[in-house]
Amino acid sequence: MSLPEPGAGGPASAPRGGVNEARRKAIRRFFGNKLGVAGAVIVLAFVLMAIFAPWLAPFDPADQSLLTRRQAPDATHWLGTDEFGRDILSRIIYGARVSLGVAIGSVGIGLLLGSVAGAIAGYLGGVVDTVVMRIMDLLLAFPYLLLAIVIVSALGPGMINTIIAIAVWTVPAFARVARSAVLQIKERDFVVAAMALGAKEQRVMRVHLLPNFGATLVVYASLYLAYAILMESALSFLGLGVQPPRASWAGMISNGRNYLTSAPHIATIPGIAIALAVLGFNLLGDAIRDVYDPRATKDG
Amino acid sequence: MFSYLIRRIFIAVPLLLGVVFIVTASFDLIPGDPAALILGEFASESAVAELREELGLDRPLLVRYVDTVVNVVQGDLGRSLSDRRPVATILGETFPLTAQLAGTAIALVLIIGIPLGLAAATRPGSTVDNVIRVVSLAGLSMPVFWTGLVFMVIFSVNLGWTPVSGVGTWQHLILPSVTLALPSIAVIARMTRSTVLEVLREDFIRTARAKGISERSLLWKHMLRNAMIPIITVLGLQLGQMLGGAVLTETVFAWPGVGRLTVFAIFNRDYPLMQGVVMVLAMVYVGVNLLVDLSYGLFDPRVRYA
Numbered sequence: 156m157s158l159p160e161p162g163a164g165g166p167a168s169a170p171r172g173g174v175n176e177a178r179r180k181a182i183r184r185f186f187g188n189k190l191g192v193a194g195a196v197i198v199l200a201f202v203l204m205a206i207f208a209p210w211l212a213p214f215d216p217a218d219q220s221l222l223t224r225r226q227a228p229d230a231t232h233w234l235g236t237d238e239f240g241r242d243i244l245s246r247i248i249y250g251a252r253v254s255l256g257v258a259i260g261s262v263g264i265g266l267l268l269g270s271v272a273g274a275i276a277g278y279l280g281g282v283v284d285t286v287v288m289r290i291m292d293l294l295l296a297f298p299y300l301l302l303a304i305v306i307v308s309a310l311g312p313g314m315i316n317t318i319i320a321i322a323v324w325t326v327p328a329f330a331r332v333a334r335s336a337v338l339q340i341k342e343r344d345f346v347v348a349a350m351a352l353g354a355k356e357q358r359v360m361r362v363h364l365l366p367n368f369g370a371t372l373v374v375y376a377s378l379y380l381a382y383a384i385l386m387e388s389a390l391s392f393l394g395l396g397v398q399p400p401r402a403s404w405a406g407m408i409s410n411g412r413n414y415l416t417s418a419p420h421i422a423t424i425p426g427i428a429i430a431l432a433v434l435g436f437n438l439l440g441d442a443i444r445d446v447y448d449p450r451a452t453k454d455g
Numbered sequence: 456m457f458s459y460l461i462r463r464i465f466i467a468v469p470l471l472l473g474v475v476f477i478v479t480a481s482f483d484l485i486p487g488d489p490a491a492l493i494l495g496e497f498a499s500e501s502a503v504a505e506l507r508e509e510l511g512l513d514r515p516l517l518v519r520y521v522d523t524v525v526n527v528v529q530g531d532l533g534r535s536l537s538d539r540r541p542v543a544t545i546l547g548e549t550f551p552l553t554a555q556l557a558g559t560a561i562a563l564v565l566i567i568g569i570p571l572g573l574a575a576a577t578r579p580g581s582t583v584d585n586v587i588r589v590v591s592l593a594g595l596s597m598p599v600f601w602t603g604l605v606f607m608v609i610f611s612v613n614l615g616w617t618p619v620s621g622v623g624t625w626q627h628l629i630l631p632s633v634t635l636a637l638p639s640i641a642v643i644a645r646m647t648r649s650t651v652l653e654v655l656r657e658d659f660i661r662t663a664r665a666k667g668i669s670e671r672s673l674l675w676k677h678m679l680r681n682a683m684i685p686i687i688t689v690l691g692l693q694l695g696q697m698l699g700g701a702v703l704t705e706t707v708f709a710w711p712g713v714g715r716l717t718v719f720a721i722f723n724r725d726y727p728l729m730q731g732v733v734m735v736l737a738m739v740y741v742g743v744n745l746l747v748d749l750s751y752g753l754f755d756p757r758v759r760y761a
Contacts, residue, residue: 190589289469289473292470293470293473293474293477296470296471296473296474296737296740296741297474297477297695297733297737297740298694298695298696298697298698298699298736298737298740299695299696299698299699299700300699300700300702300703301698301699301702301717301733301736301737302477304702304717304721304733305477305478305481305729305733306481306484308481308721308729309481309482309484309485310484310485310486311486381596385596385598388598388600388601389598389599389600389702389703392598392600392703392706393702393703393706393718393721394722395721405598405600408598408600408601408604412604412707415604415607415608415612416612419608419612422601422604422608423601423604423605423608426597426598426601426602426604426605429597429598429601430593430596430597430598430601431596433595433596433597433598434592434593434596437592437595437596438592441592
């Protein structure tokens with residue numbers, strides 16, 4: 156949860172050897188970070204799993220069978236079967252589509268709305284700034300999960316409403332990042348200098364603003380993808396999120412609760428998928444932050 | 456100090472008014488007629504009309520909002536639709552249980568999280584540091600309800616050390632509070648680590664070292680006190696995390712607190728109950744963060760409430 160201070164994720168000054176040189180250095184530094192590479196591998200694995208689910212899944216995730224109900228993991232069903240005899244591994248593979256889909260959808264919307272609102276607030280200042288940021292404060296006044304619960308319980312459960320609820324929750328974070336980045340960068344010497352030298356606005360944006368502001372946003376996006384997966388799983392576990400028969404990891408856990416004594420694998424195994432996916436995005440986010448703010452790890 | 460207090464309260468008040476507004480307006484997000492939805496398809500016209508009146512749905516949003524604010528200020532949170540008792544009374548019964556859970560969890564966070572962070576920060580780059588970093592990141596990544604279930608399978612079902620669920624003895628408190636505390640322990644450990652490393656770079660630490668002060672008194676007098684502000688801030692935010700997390704933990708362990716009440720209210724379409732619960736939880740959260748702000752002066756003499 157230790158998020159970088161908004162704006163702190165960017166390099167301290169404009170990249171000296173040009174954008175490409177800086178990027179190459181950043182990539183080299185990223186690959187030197189073992190945990191970060193591990194995070195990237197985990198994330199990539201889940202993304203591939205989601206895309207190629209129909210080819211990877213050994214069974215149809217919806218295929219029920221009375222004969223194979225609640226079987227512990229064995230050679231045929233590597234992760235066992237659930238209370239309807241459905242193959243848990245196949246359901247986990249298909250579940251990646253739900254979890255990643257909801258996470259990417261909600262963080263994408265949140266990032267877009269949040270950074271536009273924040274950037275406008277920071278750029279225009281004055282009344283607009285005050286109004287926008289007070290609305291953001293208001294959204295942050297709800298304890299974690301409760302705002303999403305209020306939204307979903309009004310709109311009704313389902314995948315789209317889950318995405319909307321989580322997106323609303325992520326908006327303030329991106330708005331704050333974007334606003335403080337715009338405020339900070341607007342005044343930075345290299346931007347002022349570039350403008351004074353007659354650089355076109357587009358160039359200022361591309362060469363100076365985006366690399367600074369972009370790094371922070373990428374870090375936030377990665378960490379918020381992790382939170383979004385957790386949030387979706389929380390809503391789905393409560394029965395407010397993604398609905399059956401769609402295979403969602405948390406939905407599988409929720410169903411498995413009834414068999415904790417006889418078949419604990421039904422409720423416990425899908426949780427490993429959630430934890431791994433979240434860990435992957437957390438590691439990735441941490442590593443990207445360290446790449447742009449090496450101070451954070453050098454000292455420890 | 457006093458004027459600062461007043462000013463901070465003036466910031467909190469519009470925030471609370473906004474919270475009440477969002478919760479009141481959420482009625483209008485419900486597709487269709489909430490009253491008809493609550494009563495089901497076989498309800499009579501007149502019953503639906505009556506409920507609409509009780510919920511205030513026959514009046515425009517703004518009127519309803521002003522009414523709600525007036526009522527809430529007087530401590531009236533409406534009546535639960537499922538058992539007809541005042542929402543405030545129901546909250547009075549359930550809130551202490553959630554407070555017990557969250558209080559125990561916060562204590563665990565302080566006792567375990569801060570020392571872990573300190574241990575990592577004082578030996579940066581060591582094996583201890585790396586293990587703490589990876590473990591706390593893992594702690595952050597596991598869904599609360601899942602850790603709860605795994606604990607239950609291990610400690611209640613298999614080892615039989617703790618009761619499976621419910622309330623009663625102190626043993627009932629162990630698994631839910633540990634489950635609730637786990638992600639916050641991870642957050643505080645990470646936060647403490649990075650803050651302490653940050654403070655260690657400050658000039659006054661170098662000065663203190665140069666003066667020949669003992670490492671022990673350096674740690675307690677200079678470092679921890681200065682690191683306390685960010686830690687306390689995050690702790691306040693963690694409470695919000697816990698109030699929300701309680702919804703999951705209480706559901707898993709059948710702990711009859713506010714969290715489970717929220718879920719009950721949603722599934723029974725008891726909107727007044729749900730709205731009351733959410734408003735009160737948000738107020739507690741805003742209140743705690745106000746206290747956190749005010750506590751800064753205790754820890755950092757540089758903070759003046761001018």
